[in-house]
Amino acid sequence: MNENPDQIPSDLKKAGLKATLPRIRILNILEHSAQRHVTAEDVYRELVQAGEEVGLATVYRVLTQFEQAGLVIRHNFEGDRSVFEINQGGHHDHLVCVECGKVFEFHDPTIEERQRKVAEKAGFIMQEHSLHLYGVCEGMKKRGKCSKK
Secondary structure: OOOOHHHHHHHHHHOOOOOOHHHHHHHHHHHHOOOOOEOHHHHHHHHHHOOOOOOHHHHHHHHHHHHHHOOEEEEEEEOOEEEEEEOOOOOOEEEEEOOOOOEEEEOOHHHHHHHHHHHHHOOOOOOOOOOEEEEOOHHHHHHOOOOOO
16 A cells, blocks of 8 residues: 555556545545544544545445455454454454454564464464454553553
8 A cells, every 4th residue: 555645546456446536535544544443434434524425335345345355454353343454464463452442453473483383283274364362451441541542
């Protein structure tokens, strides 16, 4: 992905998608959001606040197209609640606060190596994996307010 808004149509074309106005607007929101993990409803709210006339169904459809094209990654942290993040290529895992719902990213080489060894010992060829740890963030635990706010 590119930080330059003028590059967004090119990014869409490289992914095999036509550069429609809703796709351009939604990709721009994803790339510039203060939150790295956003719901379709978050994207929809930003579009409405910006005066865009795009329906929630369109947002879901575009996010699914982005996922299929490899532009975004979908996570289902809390059951049916999907969140999306721009696919930047690198692997990371997630800590999810069960109180405020915020998602924190981390990468730990020791955990990665241990998972590889477990798979190897079982004769399993690991193609990919995801690790989501659920708990209460420090801010909620200490102050009753999210750590990210």
